[in-house]
Amino acid sequence: MIKGYAGRVLEVDLGAQRYSFEPLDEQTARLYIGGKGYGTRLLYDRTEAGVDPLGPENPLIFATGPLNGSVAPQSNRFAVVTKSPLTGGIGNATCGGSFALGMKKAGIDILVVSGRSERPLRIEVDGDASHVEFLDAADLWGKGTYETQELLGKKKNHAVIGPAGENEVLFAGIVSNERIAGRTGVGAVMGSKKLKAVSVWGSRNLEMEDEAKFKEYTKEVRATFKDHPVLGESMKRFGTAGILNTANGRNILPTRNFKKGRFDDAMKISGEWMEEHDLKGVKTSCIHCPVTCGRDVEVEGKGRVKGPEYETLALLGSNLEIGSVEQISEWNYHADDLGMDTISLGATLGFAMELGERGMLDTKLHFGDPAGVTELIQDIAHRRGAGSDLADGSRRLSEKLGGREFAPHVKGLELSAYDPRGSFAQGVEYATTNRGGCHVQGASMYLESIGPLTINPQNLKLKADIPIVQQNLACAINSMVLCIFTTYGIVPKAVHEMDPGSWKYRALAGALENSGSLFRLAQSIKGSPMFWFEKWLTLITGQKFSSGHLQEIGARIFNLERMFNLREGLTAADDTLPDRILNEPTFPGMDSGHPLGQLLPAYYKKRGWGADGVPTKRTLEKLQVTI
Amino acid sequence: MPIYVEVTYDMSKQLGSHRLEMEGSTVREVVEAVRARFADDPAMFETLTARTAVAVNGVLVRFRDRQETKLSDGDTLGFVKAAAGG
Ligand code: SF4
Numbered sequence: 001m002i003k004g005y006a007g008r009v010l011e012v013d014l015g016a017q018r019y020s021f022e023p024l025d026e027q028t029a030r031l032y033i034g035g036k037g038y039g040t041r042l043l044y045d046r047t048e049a050g051v052d053p054l055g056p057e058n059p060l061i062f063a064t065g066p067l068n069g070s071v072a073p074q075s076n077r078f079a080v081v082t083k084s085p086l087t088g089g090i091g092n093a094t095c096g097g098s099f100a101l102g103m104k105k106a107g108i109d110i111l112v113v114s115g116r117s118e119r120p121l122r123i124e125v126d127g128d129a130s131h132v133e134f135l136d137a138a139d140l141w142g143k144g145t146y147e148t149q150e151l152l153g154k155k156k157n158h159a160v161i162g163p164a165g166e167n168e169v170l171f172a173g174i175v176s177n178e179r180i181a182g183r184t185g186v187g188a189v190m191g192s193k194k195l196k197a198v199s200v201w202g203s204r205n206l207e208m209e210d211e212a213k214f215k216e217y218t219k220e221v222r223a224t225f226k227d228h229p230v231l232g233e234s235m236k237r238f239g240t241a242g243i244l245n246t247a248n249g250r251n252i253l254p255t256r257n258f259k260k261g262r263f264d265d266a267m268k269i270s271g272e273w274m275e276e277h278d279l280k281g282v283k284t285s286c287i288h289c290p291v292t293c294g295r296d297v298e299v300e301g302k303g304r305v306k307g308p309e310y311e312t313l314a315l316l317g318s319n320l321e322i323g324s325v326e327q328i329s330e331w332n333y334h335a336d337d338l339g340m341d342t343i344s345l346g347a348t349l350g351f352a353m354e355l356g357e358r359g360m361l362d363t364k365l366h367f368g369d370p371a372g373v374t375e376l377i378q379d380i381a382h383r384r385g386a387g388s389d390l391a392d393g394s395r396r397l398s399e400k401l402g403g404r405e406f407a408p409h410v411k412g413l414e415l416s417a418y419d420p421r422g423s424f425a426q427g428v429e430y431a432t433t434n435r436g437g438c439h440v441q442g443a444s445m446y447l448e449s450i451g452p453l454t455i456n457p458q459n460l461k462l463k464a465d466i467p468i469v470q471q472n473l474a475c476a477i478n479s480m481v482l483c484i485f486t487t488y489g490i491v492p493k494a495v496h497e498m499d500p501g502s503w504k505y506r507a508l509a510g511a512l513e514n515s516g517s518l519f520r521l522a523q524s525i526k527g528s529p530m531f532w533f534e535k536w537l538t539l540i541t542g543q544k545f546s547s548g549h550l551q552e553i554g555a556r557i558f559n560l561e562r563m564f565n566l567r568e569g570l571t572a573a574d575d576t577l578p579d580r581i582l583n584e585p586t587f588p589g590m591d592s593g594h595p596l597g598q599l600l601p602a603y604y605k606k607r608g609w610g611a612d613g614v615p616t617k618r619t620l621e622k623l624q625v626t627i
Numbered sequence: 628m629p630i631y632v633e634v635t636y637d638m639s640k641q642l643g644s645h646r647l648e649m650e651g652s653t654v655r656e657v658v659e660a661v662r663a664r665f666a667d668d669p670a671m672f673e674t675l676t677a678r679t680a681v682a683v684n685g686v687l688v689r690f691r692d693r694q695e696t697k698l699s700d701g702d703t704l705g706f707v708k709a710a711a712g713g
Contacts, residue, residue, distance in 0.1 A: 234710060242710050245636060249707030251685020261685060262703075267645045272636035422685055452678075452709040456690045496709070500680040506689060588684050588702075 002029055003209045004066030004540040006107040012123060012132060014193050015056060015115030019132040024109050030543070031624060034065030036092050037479035037557040038110060039081030043090070044560060044627070046112075049567045053085035053185075054168060054192035056116035062103065062159065062198070063111075065480040069104030069206040072218055072536050073225060074483035076100045076287040078159075078176075084184040085192075086170040086344070086393050087412035089565040089574075090434045091184035094478055095159075096286035097176025099200065102157025103127075106202030117194040120166075124156070127202025137196035141166060144337035145175040148197060156199040162339025164381040165191035169391040171344035171414070172381075175336065178294070178306040179286065182341035184413060184435050209542030217539065221532045222290055229452070229496040230488045231291050238271025239283070239295045240310035240485075243450060245270045247314070250449045250457075251587060252422040254319045254415070256367055257350035258408050258578070261419040261586045265323025269313045278325045280304050291485065297329045308332040308342075314417035315346025320353065321368040331377060338381035344393055345380070347414035349373065351394040351407055360401050361386075405579035410437035411570065420577065420594050421586045423449040423457045427594040428603055429467035431575045434561035440484045442470035447512075451488075452496040453505070455513035458587070460595065462512075464602035465519050472554030473523075479557060482533055490531060520606070524548045556623040559607075559615050563627050572613030575600060628700030630657050635706050638675045641665070654681060655694040657704050679706045 001007035001024065009022045032038045039061040051057050060082045067075040078100035084091025103111065106127020122137040140148050145162040152158050157176070164172035165187030172187030173180040181187075208214050225231040234242040247253040248266035255263040267273060274295060281304060284294030295307030308316070308328050312335075317328045335342045355361035363386065364372050379387025389397055394414055398407035408415045413436025420427025425444035433441040444466045448457035455462060477484055498505040512519070526548030529535040537545040565574075576582070582593045604611060608619030620627065629648040639645035642664055651657035658681065665672035681688045682705045688696045698704065 230710075246708055246710040249633065249682055249685065249705040250687075251682075267636065267639070270636060450710055454687075454709070456687075458686070458690070497678065499677065500687075500689070500709070501693075509689075587686060 002026055002066070002541050002543065003207050005029060005034070006104055006109050006204065008108050009110040009112065010108045010125065010132070012111065012113050013115045014113060014117040014121060014195060017134045021130055031553070032557060033476065033479035033553060034109060035063045035079040035479040035481035036081060036094070037475065037553065038065075039063035039079055039092065040090065040557060040560050040564065042110070042112065043081050043083065044564050047083065050569075051083055053083040053088070053091070053189060056114070056193070058083045058189060060113040060186070060189050060193065060195075061110065062099070062113070063481070064100050064103050064109055066540050067480040067482055067533070067536055068100040070208070070214070070536070070540060071288045073222060074286070074289050074291065074486045075480070076289070077481045077483055078103065078181075079478055079481050080174055080181045080186040082186055082189045083568070084413075084435065085168070085188045086185040087436050089411060089436070089568050089570050090561045091186055091189070092435055092478075093173065093181035093183045093186050094481055095174065095176050095181035096179035096483065097159075098157040098287060099159045099176040100481065101287055102200040102202070104206060105204055106200045107204045108200070111198070113193060113195060113198075116192065120194050120196050122195065122197040122199070125198065125200040127200065127204065140196050145339045146337050149175075149177070152197060152199055156201045158197055158199045160197040160339075161187045161190045161195075162337060162381070164338045164340040164391075166196070167381065167383045167391070168192055169340060169381060169383065170393050170396075171341045171348075172339050173341050175339055178284070178336065180336060180339070180341070182343065183438060187339050206540075208540045210539045214536065214539040217532075217535060225290055225489060227493060228489050229493055231485070235291050235293045235485070236283070238275055239293045239307070241271030241274055241295070241308070241313055243271070243310045244313055245272065246450055247418065248318075250422055252419040252445070252449055254314055254350075254408075254417050254419055256321055257319060257354040257406060258415065258419060258580060261422055263318035263321065263323070266318060268323040269317040269325055269328060274307065274325050278307065278329070286483065289483070293485065297325065299330050299333045302333055305329070305333045306336065311417050312342040312346065315343050315350070319346050319350040320373070322370055324370075327370050331373060334374065334377050338377070340381060343416050344414040345377070347408045348390050348394045348397065349376070351397060351403065352390055354406060355397070355401055355403050358403070360403055408437075408578055408580075410577060411435070411574050413437045415578070416440075418445045418449070419586065420581055421590070424460070424463040424594060424599070425457070425466040427577055427581065427596055428463055428599050429471060431577050431596055431600065432467060432603060433471060434558065434565055441474050442467055443474070443484065443487065444470045446488070452491050452498075453509055453512065455509055460598060461514065462516075462519055464599050464606055467603065468606055469520055469523050469551065471558055472551045475554035475557040476550040477533065479553070480533060480537065486533060523551050552623065556625055559620060559623055559625050562615060563620075563625065566614060575613060630698050630700070631703045632657060632661060633703060633705040634661070635675065635679060635708055638706060641671060641675065652698055653694065654683065654688050654696045654698065654704065657698065658694070676706060679708050681705070682707050
């Protein structure tokens with residue numbers, strides 16, 4: 001077995017209450033690494049077109065990669081892959097917490113859960129004894145994710161759902177510790193299987209090709225991170241919320257259901273504000289991660305709890321015109337405990353508010369007014385009354401009540417917190433990303449509106465190239481499985497320290513913006529490892545990884561996801577953005593919205609797809625994507 | 628109508644507000660007016676604006692006419708930091 005892998009896939013059939021340990025397929029691991037890549041390959045091979053996402057035939061795949069179980073910073077994450085009940089296409093999400101470490105300690109790379117139980121069930125996996133116990137979970141059913149994990153005990157590593165997953169809320173997530181695999185409704189799939197929790201433990205250690213060098217090199221990387229302006233400074237001080245004022249200043253902070261990109265009270269929900277007014281005690285981190293981007297805040301009646309991330313502050317804050325960290329923290333706490341994705345939740349609430357404002361939905365909700373939201377969040381999770389309609393997400397709500405042109409989703413997945421009208425590459429990424437309107441499948445905005453070295457985000461230069469490189473890289477990162485924030489370290493400290501007004505800075509940004517085809521060419525070189533994640537992979541597995549290798553593997557995963565979506569009936573027509581984003585300007589002097597129509601043909605061509613958005617036979621062969 | 632100026636959090640601590648109203652027809656004039664508010668400690672202005680860019684209505688002025696970018700009544704001039712999060 002290749003080093004870095006435990007070498008085992010655990011297959012669990014909930015209906016028959018049977019399990020088996022199977023060998024990991026080395027060839028698949030070489031082609032897809034692990035995590036999201038390996039999981040997507042399994043999903044594609046094991047499902048028929050049209051599989052019911054909430055039916056027993058849809059497998060729920062928990063997948064780790066070769067970096068998991070090591071002490072590399074940002075490396076304790078697992079991926080969940082399944083068919084999404086929210087989008088009808090590929091579903092996946094990644095999560096921190098302790099579950100990934102638990103799986104690797106148990107000697108399991110991949111856990112495939114299939115079938116469905118008739119009654120609430122939980123499973124316990126003793127990796128050392130290679131034994132799985134099927135246990136009744138009626139006593140836990142209905143309980144929140146925090147209480148459930150408390151009752152299950154701290155000695156084991158858990159992945160659990162809350163009431164939202166149990167009630168098949170289409171944007172329910174799976175929780176490990178206080179982190180959530182939030183997007184695409186993976187928690188609803190777990191709920192449909194009546195699986196409340198998976199607990200796993202073991203005592204195996206990760207085998208590496210060159211452990212001594214790995215340890216020595218990791219020390220160096222930790223020192224680099226410590227000294228890095230983002231990973232060592234701003235994320236430590238402000239968490240992900242450090243981005244909020246920048247997004248507002250660049251006019252891309254979703255406000256009033258994506259009607260505007262600027263919120264008057266943005267400062268009051270920013271990372272800086274939180275640091276001064278709301279932060280309580282120690283900041284939290286994922287295992288082995290020195291970045292500590294988690295924030296603790298106080299919620300009345302609940303004590304010290306996990307504070308909101310940037311996405312939550314934007315979607316439950318500016319998007320609803322709520323300028324209070326205390327209020328958002330309370331909703332965030334409920335969403336985590338109920339087991340729901342705060343991005344889809346906030347975007348769906350914003351959509352409902354606009355529907356109400358236009359007289360299309362009978363609701364007392366109003367922008368800028370928190371009244372009724374706490375109760376509605378509970379109603380959504382329990383599918384009570386109007387909450388049940390919102391539990392199906394903004395696309396289905398718009399199909400039922402109208403308002404398709406301002407429903408904030410792509411392929412059914414609600415948009416995350418970067419308005420693409422001020423970030424054109426991000427718009428192309430939203431439109432083409434296989435799981436839908438999500439930013440962590442590429443984070444193109446980092447190179448055009450948020451990061452330290454940005455190009456003009458509102459012309460056509462590189463806007464079809466950046467998403468390709470970023471999506472490929474994200475596919476690879478999510479297959480290792482690493483935290484996507486590791487990519488923020490790619491831009492060196494020296495660039496962060498440049499004055500944006502200086503000629504040197506302008507020259508560098510100009511060179512990047514005008515690099516044309518060189519931009520992608522430079523990434524495709526299969527040379528030596530350049531970045532820490534490439535070197536870690538090389539030292540752990542003994543195989544050679546470089547930027548070019550990761551681009552190739554990432555493109556393979558991305559195209560396989562694309563083929564899955566096409567098999568499920570999605571077409572090029574689904575590669576779009578909400579009408580509001582395409583047609584309504586948010587900047588003075590802007591004639592229209594995002595120029596997606598001008599960029600998509602170039603994107604398809606550069607991807608090696610036909611004008612119909614279908615990967616050509618040659619592209620699939622070149623990437624060794626078998627279908 | 629005035630020009631609205633939005634400053635960074637750290638600047639707002641010095642100025643007492645994160646949103647100011649000022650007069651001026653170019654970016655240069657308004658930036659200088661903000662600098663003048665730090666007359667007691669000019670170095671502080673330099674420190675606080677290091678690694679920040681200036682945007683008008685969300686568009687960085689380096690994509691317009693930089694310091695000579697013309698302003699119209701009601702425009703928002705912002706001091707924007709590079710950031711990363713997610
Ligand atoms: S950067 Fe934040 S989210 Fe990523 S691994 Fe570290 S603590 Fe977890």
